[in-house]
Amino acid sequence: MDMQVAKKKLGLKERYAVMTRGLDWTPSYQKMEDIYPYIAYEGIKIHDWDKWEDPFRLTMDAYWKYQAEKERKLYAIIDAFNQNNGHLNVTDARYINTIKLFISGISPLEYVAHRGFAHAGRAFPGAGPRVACLMQSLDEIRHAQTQVHSISNYNKYYNGMHDFHHAHDRVWFLSVPKSFFDDAITAGPFEFMVSIGFSFEYVLTNLLFVPFVSGAAYNGDMGTMTFGFSAQSDEARHMTLGLEVIKFILEQDPANVPIVQRWIDKWTWRGYRVLTLVAMMMDYMLPKRTMSWKEAWEVYFEENGGALFKDLARYGIKMPKCAEQIALEKDHLSHQAWSTFYNYAAAANFHTWMPDEDEMAWLAAKYPASFDKHYRPRYEFWREQAAKGNRFYNKTLPMLCQTCQIPMIFTEPGDATKICYREVDYKGDKYHFCSDHCKEIFEHEPEKYVQAWLPVHQIYQGNCFPEGTDPTVEGFDPLAAVLQYYKLEHGRDNLDFDISEDKKNFAEWRGQATKNI
């Protein structure tokens, strides 16, 4: 006969201990180094995993309950947004291009982050970081899913998003975010935690999510805004984890400090280069701007990041040295990026355009030191040419940086009229870089970066055409073949916003909703 015994309920603290560290055990017939083979080779020394302080007191059962509740709310809002044709309430159809950038450039990274944290969690012998990594790994795959679900409604009506994951793995500019994350997940578990957990999630995340989410809010995009807010509490946990990782590693052994410093230097720069896309989004792609890229950098990096590195000084960690160059670039970054996408509008999965007169005035006011002098003349010329039916479409492929894979668009620090060229000879071949920082990253691990899948070189090697393409036949059009390989339709997914189906459809549909036609 079964006896019904009243179960003793565990207190919060006990329950937490049982459900996290209590799940761990000491192996008896396998060696620790066989079970955790990736823990020593990066040179990081950990003496006592129990010194790890769990950044958040959350157990798996509570995690599921809490996240399920959040997602029920999120999907109710997404449903309402979709059923009410919420997409027609955005400021204007140009805004939708930020969504295209996000789904093809950022959402696939959430998925890779999911894999990365799962891998790092498996690699750590400490139960505390393992549980924390597990939760972040689950957060990341949920974010990928909720983003895909919220954005799928836009895909029903607008072009360029139909095969975002295929695009992410192939389209030239998407190799920038892709290779950034590939670099991180192919590093060891400690470097991964410093690169993504700390440098990206802690130092730079406010420059990614705040602009997209507040940009969505300012531009009437309830769907994107809602998933942004839904992810907010997770992001707060990720930031706490990133900071705990750094402090834990630094406190364990003084020999860890120079290794961590090098990783922070590298990953702050790598992350910043990826944020080039965000900079142009903020200054050019949001019809209703939130703040300029320069202002965002000043608030979120120079002020907040400055305070963070002051705090880390007691461990011997210094502000990454690239911060000096970034400060010099902040007047130029977004303009140089937008010029690039204006150049290569025929090969992208979203539309570009020239800012109108009011927008140029805004840019001149936000960038008094650079806009009128360096960028307005270029834009006015392009605008005049477009009006004459001679819109500039650059059809020749650009030279790329071997490390960040961005075209060599950046100018010398302190001289916005000269492209910054750097090069290295390594084992009989030349390698080119956009900056001293990308060059130094290469020089530290050349064996890794010589393998880079640079889209331009891959196209010239003949690896980016649909299967069966013969590039030797007469009249072969490489751009057309590359677009087929990208699964982008010429004239529909690319080119200028002004002649786009998106613009035409949006005007027509909004007209139906607001006028008697």
Next chain:
Amino acid sequence: MAVAAISKYEFAPADTQDKFHGAQLLYIGWEDHLLFCAPFAFPFPPTMRFGDVVAGPMQAAFGYHPDFAQIDWAKAEWFKSGKPVTLDFDKSLAENGLNHKDVIRFRTPGLAGIKGSCS
């Protein structure tokens, strides 16, 4: 420094010349003309005459700029990896000492882009 790895870490570089079907890469940038956002990358056979590079692919790539038609090629200054170099239009790329993944730039005195803005 070598890459931190759990075992031997040796992989072939992705862009050696043998992968370009007889061509070699040449990068070309036009100083003071940032209307073209970045220098260009071209695949050319090493036997290609340099003058043909200028008249053909460079004309196609840079010709959109109103300054291009005004270039006096006799006065153009050339740089290879940032250092001044003399390039003979009648010689091939190889004969001019231009190898795989070399980068050359040219400066066109008197031409400084749209309204002198280096665009």
